[in-house]
Amino acid sequence: MRRSTLLAILLGASIAACTPALDWRDVRPEGSAASLQFPCKPQSQTRQAALDGEATTMTLVSCTADGLTFALVHADLGDPARVTPALIAMRKALVTNLGATQSVVKPFVLTGMTPSPEAVRLRASGHTPEGAPIVEEAVLFTRGTRVYQAAVLGARPDAAAVELFFESLRLES
Numbered sequence: 001m002r003r004s005t006l007l008a009i010l011l012g013a014s015i016a017a018c019t020p021a022l023d024w025r026d027v028r029p030e031g032s033a034a035s036l037q038f039p040c041k042p043q044s045q046t047r048q049a050a051l052d053g054e055a056t057t058m059t060l061v062s063c064t065a066d067g068l069t070f071a072l073v074h075a076d077l078g079d080p081a082r083v084t085p086a087l088i089a090m091r092k093a094l095v096t097n098l099g100a101t102q103s104v105v106k107p108f109v110l111t112g113m114t115p116s117p118e119a120v121r122l123r124a125s126g127h128t129p130e131g132a133p134i135v136e137e138a139v140l141f142t143r144g145t146r147v148y149q150a151a152v153l154g155a156r157p158d159a160a161a162v163e164l165f166f167e168s169l170r171l172e173s
Contacts (some may be wrong), residue, residue: 042078098126
């Protein structure tokens with residue numbers, strides 16, 4: 001067998017063996033006025049939850065791939081006065097649920113969002129209820145009376161996957 005043919009076969013076999021665990025797809029979660037890429041087929045669930053002391057209908061769109069959970073939570077609060085307190089409550093809940101410390105917090109800006117000092121990107125390190133270490137990378141932002149939290153959770157979130165997920169976020173015109 002010729003050397004070039006053998007190299008081509010070996011290269012093809014190595015590429016096939018390295019099939020990525022993340023299969024990115026464009027998703028437009030119903031009722032969110034947003035689109036983003038998920039690395040797996042997400043499931044959606046809507047439920048009532050207390051947000052800053054008020055019952056709020058929240059929708060979670062999420063999937064798990066390669067040991068990471070990718071999620072978008074969104075809710076339309078209907079009242080502009082509730083938006084800032086809701087973003088603060090969502091951030092606090094994220095940290096509290098992980099028993100976490102915030103290691104990185106910086107402002108977050110997305111084209112089409114409503115500017116807010118509470119729109120942030122953060123990284124929180126904590127533990128699951130079973131005690132295993134977990135890291136959550138998240139962005140929180142708003143548009144009008146709608147609040148959003150996009151997040152990636154896992155023991156060691158892959159930086160490239162996190163960036164692709166967040167950079168794919170778009171708000172519809």
